Amino acid sequence: MSLKPSFVLALLTAAFMTLSTLPLSASEITAPSNSSIEITNFYARATPPNAVNSALFATITNNSKQIRTLVSASSSAAEKVELHDVIHEGDVMKMRQVAQIEIPAEQTVMLKPGSLHIMLLNINKPFNDGESIKVTLTYANGDVQELIVPVKKVMAGMRKHHH
Ligand SMILES: [Cu+2]
Known part of the structure; x- marks a missing residue:
């Protein structure tokens, strides 16, 4: 709970842009957007x-x-x-x-x-x-x-x- 979800989202976005082959589990994709x-x-x-x-x-x-x-x-x-x-x-x-x-x-x-x-x-x-x-x-x-x-x-x- 320490990471702000918006920060996690930014990390995921960065991962998509720079490492498009990075495997993302379903749980990461459906992580709270809240x-x-x-x-x-x-x-x-x-x-x-x-x-x-x-x-x-x-x-x-x-x-x-x-x-x-x-x-x-x-x-x-x-x-x-x-x-x-x-x-x-x-x-x-x-x-x-x-x-x-x-x-x-x-x-x-x-x-x-x-x-x-x-x-x-x-x-x-x-x-x-x-x-x-x-x-x-x-x-x-x-x-x-x-x-x-x-x-x-x-x-x-x-x-x-x-x-
Ligand atoms: Cu009750």
Whole structure:
């Protein structure tokens, strides 16, 4: 995450111009083109053996001068992936699906327990601490970002909040 994608793109462009025979793997070609979005501290919550759902948390920073909108997420590790928020009704906290998560220009949005998160529904198998899952994020402007998300045990969290 230390290299700015725009810098990587410049490198790739230079490679194409000067070394056209340089083999490029598919992953390099489909690398995130998302030069203005920086995602840090991302992890998926480890699950107990019989769990069906997990959640992904992250810090998303928009380095551009335009609003960026996360509109969907998908993963091969779960049947369905939804964008969620947590609302408070009296003293009850409830998760609910949201259509999108906006990241205002030059702002940071935290996806964290008890707040916005990406919900992984009907996971294929338990998420064990130390593993990783692949998640694809899609933005309103068409940008697609692939993340290899580490699975981590979360001590305090949202285990009480069922769907
Ligand atoms: Cu949720």
